[in-house]
Amino acid sequence: MTTGELLIALFQAYKDKNDDAFMKAAITLIDEEKAKNHYVLANNLKKILSSPSTSSSRWGGGFTNNIHRTFDLPRDKDNGGYLVEVKYPHRTFDDVVLSDNVQKQLENIILEYKKKSILHAYGFVPKTKILFCGPPGCGKTITAEILANVLDLPIIYTRFDALISSYLGETASNIRKVFDYADRNNCILFFDEFDAIGKSRDALDETGELKRVINSFLQILDSFNNDSLVIAATNHEKLIDSALWRRFDEIISFDKPDEQQIEFLILAKLRAFKVENLDIKNFAKKLEGFSYADVERVCVESIKYCLMNGDVPLDNSIFDLKVKEEIKRAALIKEIGG
Structure with a gap:
C-alpha cells in the first residue's frame, strides 16, 4: 500500500471505531518506514502505540491494545505464553551512579551505535553483543534501560519462565524465535539472569538438554548480525x-x-x-559494602517514613534508623543464604 492509502485506512478505521483495522494499518505504516531506514520515526510511532493512554478515547477504551498483541511477539509452542516483554524505558544516567570505567565503556557503545553507518562504510561493525556482570543490585538492568532510552530503542525482556521448556528441543526453538523477533525489530534484546541458560557445559549437574541449548545459543549468537543490541546480564x-x-x-x-x-x-x-543537616559522609561509611539497590532502599524508606509522619524533614535520626534496618536485613539474608 502507498503511504496515502495507509493514511486513508487509518482515518477510516478511526471513523468506524475499528481498533483492529487501525492497528493493522498503523503496523503496516511503521514497517514501511522501517524498510525505508526511517528507524527514528518507526520507533517513535511504536512508542506512541505501546504507551498507556493518558485520557479516555472517543469510544471508551481507545487504542490501548497491548504491545504484545500489536507486534506479534514470539510465543511458546506448548502453552502459547509470550517469550518476551517489550518496554520503552525513560531511565537516564541521573538514575544511577557508575564508575568512570563503566561510564566510558557505555559512552563508547552509544557512540559506535550512533555512528554505525560510518563504521559500515569502512567494513567495520559497532559493538552489539554485550555482557553485564557483577553482584546483584549494582545497576545492570537499569543500565540496559538507560541504553534503550538514550538510543531511542525498545527493550525486549526475555522471560525465562516461558523460554525454558520441559519439552526436548523446545528451549532452543524458543531462543531462536526471540532472536528472529529481534532481527525483525530494531531493539535491545535483554537476557537477565543469563546464567539460567548460559551455564558452563562442563558443570557436573547440567543435563544433556541444557548443553544442547548452549550450543544452539552459540550458533544463533554467531549468526546474529542485526543492528539490534544483545545484552546479557548475570550475577554469577x-x-x-x-x-x-x-x-x-x-x-x-x-x-x-x-x-x-x-x-x-x-x-x-x-x-x-x-x-535537615544530614551527615551523608558518615552514613556513606556505614553503608560501604552495600549495593546501589540497598542504598536506594534506605533512601526510599527514609522518605516514606517522613511522609507518613507528618511530612517532617529527613534528619540524622530517621536516616540512621533506616540504615540500621537495612543492616539487619542484610544479616538476615546472609544467614538464610548460608
Whole structure:
C-alpha cells in the first residue's frame, strides 16, 4: 500500500471505531518506514502505540491494545505464553551512579551505535553483543534501560519462565524465535539472569538438554548480525560457559559502590526532598559494602517514613534508623543464604 492509502485506512478505521483495522494499518505504516531506514520515526510511532493512554478515547477504551498483541511477539509452542516483554524505558544516567570505567565503556557503545553507518562504510561493525556482570543490585538492568532510552530503542525482556521448556528441543526453538523477533525489530534484546541458560557445559549437574541449548545459543549468537543490541546480564559470571564469553564484543563489570559513589547516590535520591543537616559522609561509611539497590532502599524508606509522619524533614535520626534496618536485613539474608 502507498503511504496515502495507509493514511486513508487509518482515518477510516478511526471513523468506524475499528481498533483492529487501525492497528493493522498503523503496523503496516511503521514497517514501511522501517524498510525505508526511517528507524527514528518507526520507533517513535511504536512508542506512541505501546504507551498507556493518558485520557479516555472517543469510544471508551481507545487504542490501548497491548504491545504484545500489536507486534506479534514470539510465543511458546506448548502453552502459547509470550517469550518476551517489550518496554520503552525513560531511565537516564541521573538514575544511577557508575564508575568512570563503566561510564566510558557505555559512552563508547552509544557512540559506535550512533555512528554505525560510518563504521559500515569502512567494513567495520559497532559493538552489539554485550555482557553485564557483577553482584546483584549494582545497576545492570537499569543500565540496559538507560541504553534503550538514550538510543531511542525498545527493550525486549526475555522471560525465562516461558523460554525454558520441559519439552526436548523446545528451549532452543524458543531462543531462536526471540532472536528472529529481534532481527525483525530494531531493539535491545535483554537476557537477565543469563546464567539460567548460559551455564558452563562442563558443570557436573547440567543435563544433556541444557548443553544442547548452549550450543544452539552459540550458533544463533554467531549468526546474529542485526543492528539490534544483545545484552546479557548475570550475577554469577563464573558459571557462564567460557565459549559464550568469547562471543561478546564488550564485557562490562559492575561493582558495589565505594564511599564517594554512595554519597553521590544518597544526594541524588534525596535531592527533591526536605533534608535537615544530614551527615551523608558518615552514613556513606556505614553503608560501604552495600549495593546501589540497598542504598536506594534506605533512601526510599527514609522518605516514606517522613511522609507518613507528618511530612517532617529527613534528619540524622530517621536516616540512621533506616540504615540500621537495612543492616539487619542484610544479616538476615546472609544467614538464610548460608
